[in-house]
Amino acid sequence: MSEQKQGDYRTRTDICLRCPQGCEVQTMLGPDDEILNISGNKCKLGREYVEQEIRDPRRVLPTSVRVKNGTRPLVPVWTPEPMPKGMIMDLAAESRKIEVEAPVHVGDVVLDDWRGLGIRLVASGEVERAE
Amino acid sequence: MDVNTTYDVIVIGGGPAGIAAAIEAYNENQGKVLVIERNDSLGGILPQCIHNGFGAINFGNDLPGPEYAHRYEMQLNELPVDVMLDTMVVDMTPELDIYTMSSEYGYQHFKPRAVVLAMGCRERTRAQIRLPGTRAAGIYTAGTAQRLVNIEGYMPGREIVVLGSGDIGMIMARRLTIEGAQVLGVMELLPFLTGLRRNYVQCLQDYNIPLHLSTTVSKIYGERRVEGIETVKVDEDLNHVPGTEEFIKCDTLVLSVGLIPENELSRKAGVQLDVRTNGPIVDSDMATNVPGIFAAGNVTAIYDLVDYVSKAGEVAGRSAARFARAQQAESHEGSRVVRLKPGANVGSIIPQQIYIDDLGDRDVYLSMRPNALLERMVKVELDDGGEEVMSFREQYARPAEMIIRKLKARDIEKLRASHGAELVANIS
Numbered sequence: 001m002s003e004q005k006q007g008d009y010r011t012r013t014d015i016c017l018r019c020p021q022g023c024e025v026q027t028m029l030g031p032d033d034e035i036l037n038i039s040g041n042k043c044k045l046g047r048e049y050v051e052q053e054i055r056d057p058r059r060v061l062p063t064s065v066r067v068k069n070g071t072r073p074l075v076p077v078w079t080p081e082p083m084p085k086g087m088i089m090d091l092a093a094e095s096r097k098i099e100v101e102a103p104v105h106v107g108d109v110v111l112d113d114w115r116g117l118g119i120r121l122v123a124s125g126e127v128e129r130a131e
Numbered sequence: 132m133d134v135n136t137t138y139d140v141i142v143i144g145g146g147p148a149g150i151a152a153a154i155e156a157y158n159e160n161q162g163k164v165l166v167i168e169r170n171d172s173l174g175g176i177l178p179q180c181i182h183n184g185f186g187a188i189n190f191g192n193d194l195p196g197p198e199y200a201h202r203y204e205m206q207l208n209e210l211p212v213d214v215m216l217d218t219m220v221v222d223m224t225p226e227l228d229i230y231t232m233s234s235e236y237g238y239q240h241f242k243p244r245a246v247v248l249a250m251g252c253r254e255r256t257r258a259q260i261r262l263p264g265t266r267a268a269g270i271y272t273a274g275t276a277q278r279l280v281n282i283e284g285y286m287p288g289r290e291i292v293v294l295g296s297g298d299i300g301m302i303m304a305r306r307l308t309i310e311g312a313q314v315l316g317v318m319e320l321l322p323f324l325t326g327l328r329r330n331y332v333q334c335l336q337d338y339n340i341p342l343h344l345s346t347t348v349s350k351i352y353g354e355r356r357v358e359g360i361e362t363v364k365v366d367e368d369l370n371h372v373p374g375t376e377e378f379i380k381c382d383t384l385v386l387s388v389g390l391i392p393e394n395e396l397s398r399k400a401g402v403q404l405d406v407r408t409n410g411p412i413v414d415s416d417m418a419t420n421v422p423g424i425f426a427a428g429n430v431t432a433i434y435d436l437v438d439y440v441s442k443a444g445e446v447a448g449r450s451a452a453r454f455a456r457a458q459q460a461e462s463h464e465g466s467r468v469v470r471l472k473p474g475a476n477v478g479s480i481i482p483q484q485i486y487i488d489d490l491g492d493r494d495v496y497l498s499m500r501p502n503a504l505l506e507r508m509v510k511v512e513l514d515d516g517g518e519e520v521m522s523f524r525e526q527y528a529r530p531a532e533m534i535i536r537k538l539k540a541r542d543i544e545k546l547r548a549s550h551g552a553e554l555v556a557n558i559s
């Protein structure tokens with residue numbers, strides 16, 4: 001996102017992430033962040049995206065955590081529900097301290113309700129237990 | 132040595148194309164199917180692609196790579212299909228003799244009734260882009276860096292520069308940042324991003340990683356370990372612009388400079404390759420020129436969506452099973468063959484030929500790689516000597532995104548109504 005200020009008014013440019021097309025959406029905002037004008041989005045999801053970006057930008061974090069007694073040292077995990085963008089690096093740092101016991105299966109919850117925000121880290125791969 | 136002739140279909144490669152091919156080969160015929168995989172697990176490259184972005188088309192879900200692979204593996208496990216892991220195919224002949232090596236099974240000779248090539252692709256390396264400088268440690272391809280970080284749990288470095296703005300390069304820039312490294316920038320030789328725009332946003336912008344277009348790496352410094360690199364701007368003809376050199380201190384250079392279909396075996400078996408895709412020339416059945424050898428996935432051309440790799444695998448698997456059952460090439464006698472050639476703004480196209488009267492209920496996915504960036508509504512058409520045979524619209528054409536059209540009944544009717552033996556695909 002990039003932004004330009006003119007007095008109380010701001011124009012921001014976003015690339016919409018809702019589909020691979022990636023429209024470049026120009027939005028003019030008033031003093032209270034109200035959308036005065038929006039252009040460049042090829043469908044209404046573009047407006048929704050920008051509204052969400054202004055209010056509460058969210059992203060998915062894909063990462064991995066350590067596995068104890070597994071056939072592999074790591075298991076991939078992700079936040080199936082998008083989480084607040086600004087907290088991604090915090091959760092990434094936290095996930096580096098997590099270690100789970102093998103076996104781990106797809107769908108296993110590795111971290112639940114992080115910071116009481118309903119954010120989950122869920123395994124997206126399988127690791128067997130080493131004999 | 133005994134020849135094992137019990138298999139109807141052998142699939143070489145257990146990645147997404149191979150798994151889908153094996154499932155469909157079995158479902159078509161309930162015959163004996165074997166998957167040969169050189170790695171110790173199935174899934175190909177997917178287990179290390181831990182980011183999401185897979186499965187939107189085939190599962191209606193945005194999944195991480197390992198989970199996408201897992202879903203297909205579960206389907207495969209339900210079927211009586213044999214799988215040999217840790218096994219290399221060392222040779223293959225046009226008569227479908229397949230020679231394999233593995234520590235568990237030793238040296239073996241198979242002669243199935245049909246083969247699906249699903250070996251995928253490999254990465255371009257430093258040698259192939261002629262990057263000058265020292266032979267210091269700390270230079271990795273993006274895929275190698277990805278394996279180190281995501282599978283082995285080992286960081287390739289702390290201060291990193293990425294060369295190449297393809298999707299894997301951008302995804303690795305994010306991945307290394309998430310794991311605590313500092314990614315100093317992504318350099319792209321071309322004047323435009325070569326990966327998806329969404330990856331520019333969610334992998335670079337979100338993490339404040341700068342992208343430098345029309346820029347390349349001109350020198351690597353460091354004796355034993357990379358100590359820095361020199362970047363330089365390039366002009367429209369991609370020549371270095373003197374005086375624009377800049378030094379960046381870093382300990383690691385990650386290369387994301389393209390993928391090449393892996394066709395050493397195909398060549399040994401006499402499979403004819405297309406100079407544009409670097410993969411086998413295939414027809415609407417995903418059949419190669421060698422009777423009984425079919426091919427699918429990144430071995431035929433580089434795809435950007437795994438969903439379509441799986442779909443191509445399904446087509447190849449079904450065709451191979453049918454071939455095995457008939458014990459011969461399906462007779463396309465009486466069917467006209469139409470050759471497809473890339474024209475304006477099209478880099479390559481698969482399949483390269485279609486048996487136009489013999490499609491029946493088969494799925495044909497026309498897959499075109501644009502070689503120009505057109506940020507506007509475009510028309511994609513197949514022309515017969517300059518005359519339009521069929522066309523459709525796309526919102527845009529970008530080299531980063533394959534244009535894929537599943538042929539509809541009315542497309543096929545139009546193709547049948549044409550006369551030429553060769554149709555040219557143009558984007559305008």
Ligand code: SF4
Binds near residue numbers: 019020040046
């Ligand atoms: S605005 Fe609509 S068409 Fe454009 S990128 Fe967003 S979802 Fe896609």
